[in-house]
Amino acid sequence: MTKMLNLKLRIWRQDGPHSQGAFLDIDADGIPEDASFLEMLDVVNERLIADDIEPVTFGHDCREGICGTCGVMINGQAHGPEKATAVCQLHMRKFDDGDEIVIEPWKAQSFPVLKDLMVDRRAFDRIVEAGGYISAPTGTAPDANEIPVPKEVADLAMDAAACIGCGACVAACPNSAAQLFTSAKLAHLNLLPQGQPERWRRTENMVETMEDYFGTCTNHGECHEACPKEISLDFIAFMNRDYVKAKVKNRSLASQR
Amino acid sequence: MTITLDAKIPDGSIAEKWDNHKFSVKLVNPANKRKFEIIVVGSGLAGASAAASLAELGYNVKVFTYHDSPRRAHSIAAQGGINAAKNYRNDGDSVFRLFYDTVKGGDYRSREANVYRLAQVSVDIIDQCAAQGVPFAREYGGLLANRSFGGAQVSRTFYARGQTGQQLLLGAYQALAAQIAAGKVTLYNRSDVLDIVTKGGEACGIVTRDMLTGAVHGHTGHAVVLATGGYGNVYYLSTNAMACNVSASWRAHRKGALFANPCYTQIHPTCIPAADEFQSKLTLMSESLRNDGRIWVPRDRDETRAAAEIAEEERYYYLEEKYPAFGNLVPRDVASRNAKTVVDEGRGVGPLKNGVYLDFAAAIARDGVEAVKERYGNLFDMYERITGEDPYSVPMRIYPATHYTMGGLWVDYNLMTSVPGLYALGEANFSDHGANRLGASALMQGLADGYFVLPYTIGDYLAPKLGDTPVPTNDPVFTDAISAVDDRTRRWMDVKGTHGVEHYHRELGKIVWEYCGMARNEAGLQKALSEIPALRDEFRKNVKVLGSPDGINTMLEKVNRVDDFMEFAELKVSDALHRRESCGGHFREESQTPEGEALRDDDNFAYVAAWEWKGADAEPELHKEPLEFENVKLTQRSYK
Structure with missing residues (x-):
């Protein structure tokens, strides 16, 4: 059976380039370890939607590590802990049950935040x-x-x-x-x-x-x-x-x- | 309006048609080209190459993409390579052979004249891309390397490692960037095309939503070019990128453009199966793996042991048993259907019993780990990253997935749709691959259309329009289209239903995959035709879109796309139902040879099915373009 992870997420939320942002603290329980990191965010978003909260915006497209659309800071590391891996190819089995994961947008003045985790490159x-x-x-x-x-x-x-x-x-x-x-x-x-x-x-x-x-x-x-x-x-x-x-x-x- | 389906195929022998046509089309002189505005939607291989080439000629071009940068279009994910009839290997290749292979590979459902032209310009594409600095693989002597690919007996595929699509797209993107810098192309990034605008039956512009601000704008031009890709995401799970959609094509269809052969879909046999219900997309593993991997499932349906513990005689090497001559190397459609059969029988492997084994143990025992690593190392790494399993020690699990769509907007020889002034390029049109596409041919077609076909043919339409000003965006045709888009947005925001968009997309995908996927039959297709409209009604009444339309709103972007897929799916299934033959990727269970192969019915179905939109509550009307084969003999495929 697939192992399930219970995670504590801190996700950066920001309405627009000129808005004040803040962390959303949210428990993400029952995440299958075979899910990709972005699929984990999909699950979180579906749960937010069920609670009538706007989903977290993040850039993504091919989910094969080649289009370059995705990218977030995970616990301070660009694209997260796995070497030579874009965040869409990072899978949850690289994390442990109970982990706290801080997710932020790229932080650079030339890449202004457009919304939540999405930036302008x-x-x-x-x-x-x-x-x-x-x-x-x-x-x-x-x-x-x-x-x-x-x-x-x-x-x-x-x-x-x-x-x-x-x-x-x-x-x-x-x-x-x-x-x-x-x-x-x-x-x-x-x-x-x-x-x-x-x-x-x-x-x-x-x-x-x-x-x-x-x-x-x-x-x-x-x-x-x-x-x-x-x-x-x-x-x-x-x-x-x-x-x-x-x-x-x-x-x-x-x-x- | 009655539509006459004139493919405008030029006179002359097959080898002379394109040359004759290039001479007979009207020209726009260089000084006058700057008086024309051309809209290009999409920035993949076809869109970027067309936009750059048109701008180089002097036209004013506006490019629209929903990406942040044109470089991210999904052409970038193509792995294998690009075909060209260069005959650099001295192995007997020629324009005619590439043409012949493509028509045959397409199971005789493509238009001869278009395919021949594709083969002709294929050689120019390689020259063009090499000049742009595409880092193709080279031999030690510095000349270009080739590999062979499925469906061909010659070595004609050019490649840049496993990232050929990326490198070709970067070449086109860089050519486009040069034109943006020169001021000949205006780029509208993060712009979603929500409608096509026509006046007096001719295309005159588009309506877009700025995905950052939510502002809806009209854009006008003398001609509109759609290079917006295929419709594979109608299945929800596919190898397409998440944002790939049918909307621009579908909106064009609703404005009068005929949609051709929507039932033709290519299912790729070697993808990684879904791991769980949250699976968002499927990843392709190169077909080359079948050269050394052996495909099998356990004979016992209740098998629970690990692969290594299952004895040789308890394994069912179904392709090797059924097709002793070709074995694991049967064509894509045959490999896919057989995988479906064994999984449907309950012999699937993996936690969800939704895959088959692709086993390298024999290759490793024969050639050693190092040799296998040399050949497939990067693919094995990718597999391990996604599944967490080491394919050197346990067999890979694979299953077919939707990969490419051969159908698309009907176009004539000039790549113009049935709406004058509206063109469709690349995967968005239907013309060159018939019912099945050969490997390494998608990149070839996208670039052929953009670099070498449209720049010649578009002048024929534009030349008589010299001096016409584009329709102003305050014309009623634009203001009406904009208010229709605004109304549609308001409707979504007002539904306030209970399920998110994703839920409905997933449900739609299940229906289309189940009844209009690898194998289709009358009863299943009828069932889909009753289930899709019911789902669509429920979706429109009960979908939940949160947030505001005035800014970034990914739910709003997606709800429009899924809505279009809901309508498109019904046409796709109707087309599959009407085509009571099997051909290429379209397998009707009622039409098979005694050996279980696809059986064509050339007497009744050797035509392009081009469907006309008749309104939301009316049946679409079928128009037929007969396919005539003067240079290729129709035969039954056999891989025994």
Whole structure:
């Protein structure tokens, strides 16, 4: 028979970005250990609805750990206690009967709370729009095999491109810095031969847009610890090196005009 | 209004049709493209690729998504790969072979001309994506790697680890981001499309609800493109994301767009079975597992021992026994139906007796743990994370789940629905997969439609409209649609019933899964047709929506979607009832071969069933588009 857990939850509730929030203390009894963390919240919500209380709002969609929509702080940890796991893939068997679980939204100024556990991460999109792409209008591409990409390079680019944009890196960082997210996108594109023509302008624009929104990196490494895709800190070093180079390169490119 | 179903298939041989058509469609000159506004709903592979490509051409594009970011659309979850007739393996692939495999795999219920075009542009997709920086798997020489996939005898699938959908979507999303930065695309995120607006029979806009503020707005355009995905969540449990819904398509249907083949649904055989009544969605495990896993159930229905204690002769390897030639590698639909049969017989495994074993013990004994880990390590980890069981030491438990829907809005060769100016792309349309979709073909179709088909065909509709201003949003067609949306919202808020939305969605799912799932029969479908309207009435009278409509309200978002599913489900079941043949994912128990395989009835059912909405209290009207096969010979599938 499935083991059942009785839990004590403290869930952050907040009506809107400018409202005062508060914790809701609620007992969640009879939670099957095979339920996912979000299914546990579903159960809590159905019980709230039965009592005519508005359900807790939280972001979620694919529930397969790939869309990056979900993410909450669980007892102070972004995405909770299981390593390399987004909260939708975290299951209740990782908790014990009688546990107290504190559930809060991502805490970062650039991710304002929209309601309860749901935050606004549009700043990430602004960073990508600043240069996180390769300009290749539809129809212009040469045959895919005309530009060989060494396997090691493709694999490393894929490691970086695996980022799901959930924001756990920012939430876990004491400075609310977005270096891991930004550097992952930069590494994905800057490593590939197709990404070279725009490499320097991309780097300068993305880094500076990032700095408009987010704090500064002081190499704590909490981002990597929290990352459900285990994106490597090396990419941050790679980005810093490219940014310094970009400052020089973009000048010399400009002087050629 | 009488509807004439003209697929507008171009003249010429199958290989010439697309080229002929590209030359014959009207063009909008580059300077004039900026005079047009195009609305794109959905930001998955089809929507994002279409929006980016149209903006690159110079059109002004508005993109609507209910996500916070376009990158989160459910295309992102596709694992396996994308097909293309590149023939990089030198193994005899060609455009014609991909076309042939797709028509055959679809059990001869798709339109030849569309499928051929899909195969033709497949090669351009790979070029486009590689140029965008999609990190496809590579060989040591730096050239692209391929894998083989079900339903094909050549190796034509391109992939990026097990995250091909993610990488292709990020490519399209990044192209879209570039156009947003350039000011050619305006993004409306967290916007729920609640109605499609038409004037004089032509599409002119949409009505949306801002999911943050609750504000309802009209948006106008010269054309409206729906790339809003499939209807798999009508089953409640599926591999779809939680928010996937049929609403945009259904609202378009109510405004005159015909809905084609809604009974066609693909049930994927290897998903993790539900663990408890709170299960919210099902997770797919890659089909590749069937290459090495052996599928079995205990012979004894009252078996209670652990798998390892059950002796070899007490195990029922039902696929290997029934299909000695193909064994565990029979196609998706056959594997799914057989799993249902043994579970229905009471032989299911697991605490809820709702799965079958997929056992790797033989593969581990033969090749060693390391070899198995090398092949399937990430899948085994995912399984362990979800179930808490270690598949290296106990067999996996699997069961089929709804995965993809081949039916959708009827479209002509230009991807235009029966409403002029309204287009449907990707999974939202019906055109390319017939009654069954082959693996690695969904990504191909979404991107083909968005990158390489719509940008050519939409000009044909727009060119004569040069100089027309879009219908203003204070026109009665908009204000009426907006007040209808407001009324609907008020009705939900006023019901103050006793059950939440989730309850009704779950109940609907049970009916549709039971009677219109893996196997269907006359009596069951009739039963569903009486139960669905009763449930819908009860739902509308007794659903509980709390909170305020003026702000974030997830219950309100969902109640509209479930309401649309309630109406859609009835059409889906009606379609299944009318199609008294089995084909692909549609298995009518009355129509099977002596071996229990799907038996088509080409004389009576070789057509697309396109349904017309006739009002809430009227029967939908069936229109038939006959399917003619000039290049592929119709045969009976056999996997013995």
